[in-house]
Amino acid sequence: MRKLLGVIGVASLMAGPALAADLGARPIYKAPALAPVFSWTGWYIGGNAGYGWGENTNATVFSDYGWAVPPNPNLKPKGFIGGGQIGYDWQVTNWVLGLVADFQGTDIKDSVTVITPGMTKSLSEKLDFLGTVRGRLGWAANNWLFYGSGGLAYGDVHSTLSFSEPGNFAAASKSETRVGWAARGGINYAWTPNWIVGVDYLHYDLGHTSIHTFDSDANFLSVHQRVEGDIVRGVINYKF
Numbered sequence: 001m002r003k004l005l006g007v008i009g010v011a012s013l014m015a016g017p018a019l020a021a022d023l024g025a026r027p028i029y030k031a032p033a034l035a036p037v038f039s040w041t042g043w044y045i046g047g048n049a050g051y052g053w054g055e056n057t058n059a060t061v062f063s064d065y066g067w068a069v070p071p072n073p074n075l076k077p078k079g080f081i082g083g084g085q086i087g088y089d090w091q092v093t094n095w096v097l098g099l100v101a102d103f104q105g106t107d108i109k110d111s112v113t114v115i116t117p118g119m120t121k122s123l124s125e126k127l128d129f130l131g132t133v134r135g136r137l138g139w140a141a142n143n144w145l146f147y148g149s150g151g152l153a154y155g156d157v158h159s160t161l162s163f164s165e166p167g168n169f170a171a172a173s174k175s176e177t178r179v180g181w182a183a184r185g186g187i188n189y190a191w192t193p194n195w196i197v198g199v200d201y202l203h204y205d206l207g208h209t210s211i212h213t214f215d216s217d218a219n220f221l222s223v224h225q226r227v228e229g230d231i232v233r234g235v236i237n238y239k240f
Contacts, residue, residue, distance in 0.1 A: 038193070039091055042089065043086075043239070044086070045085070045237065047082070049081070049233060050081055050231055050232050050233025050234060051079070052077075052079060052080075052229050052232075053078040053229055053230055054077035054229035055228040059074055059075070059123060060224040060225075061222070062222040063221045073121055075123060076110055077110040077126070078110065081104045081105070081107070081233065085235070094140050096147065098135070098149075099133075099136070100132075101132070101133045102131060104129060105129050106155075108126070109127065111125075118166060119163075120162075123223065123225075124158075125157065125158070128157070129155055130154075131154050132153045132202075133152045134149040134151035134184065136184075143189060145190075149185070151181070153182035153205070153206060154180070155177070157176060157227050159225060160174075161223050163221065170215035170216065178207055178209060179206070182202055184201065184203075186201065186235075188235075188237075195237075196238075196239055197235065198234070199234050200233060200235060201230065202233070204228065204229060204231070207226075207227060208224050208227065209224070211223050
C-alpha cells in the first residue's frame with residue numbers, strides 16, 4: 001500500500017509541470033479595437049449643384065386699360081442652380097448645432113406670351129442668384145447627419161412685361177434684390193474624416209416683385225408676381 005501511494009505521489013509531481021506548461025501555452029486574446037466615432041464639430045467649405053422649380057407666380061394685373069382683360073400670362077420658373085457654401089458645426093452628444101451661408105447662381109426662369117384677337121401680352125421672370133444664411137439643427141448617427149435648417153434668403157429677380165394692340169403698346173423691365181426666408185432639410189454622410197457628401201431640399205420665398213409702366217396712350221399698367229420655389233441639390237464639403 002505504501003509503495004502504491006509512493007508511485008501515485010511521484011506521478012503527480014511529474015505531471016504537474018507538464019500541465020502547467022500546457023496551460024501556459026494557451027493563446028492570448030485581445031479585445032477588438034473600437035471603431036473611431038466621427039465628430040461633426042468644425043469648419044467646412046464646399047460646393048453644390050441642383051435643380052429648382054418655382055411656384056405659380058400668380059400674376060396680378062392693375063391696369064387702366066387693355067392688359068386686365070383675361071387671359072393673362074402666368075409663369076412657373078424652373079432651371080439649374082449651383083454655387084458654394086461655408087459653415088461651422090458644433091456637436092454635443094448626438095445633437096449638432098450649426099450656422100451655414102451659401103450663394104448660388106441660377107437659371108430659374110420662365111416666360112409666357114398670350115395672344116388673343118387684337119392683343120399680345122408677354123411676361124417673364126428670372127432668378128439670377130440666390131443666397132441664404134441659416135441656422136441648422138441635426139441628429140448625428142456616427143458619420144450620418146440628418147438635419148433641418150431655416151433663416152434668411154435673398155435673391156436678384158429680373159422681370160419683363162410687354163403689351164401691344166393696334167395703335168397702343170407698353171414695355172418695361174426691372175431687376176431688384178428681394179429678401180425673404182428659406183427652410184431646408186437634408187442628409188449628410190462623412191465618407192472620410194474630411195470629405196462629406198449629401199443631398200438636401202430647400203424652399204425659398206422672396207415675396208413679390210412688381211413692374212410699373214404706362215402704355216403709349218398714357219394708361220397705367222402694373223404687374224405683381226410671386227417669387228417662390230423649391231430646390232433639390234447635391235452637396236460636397238471639405239471639413240477642416
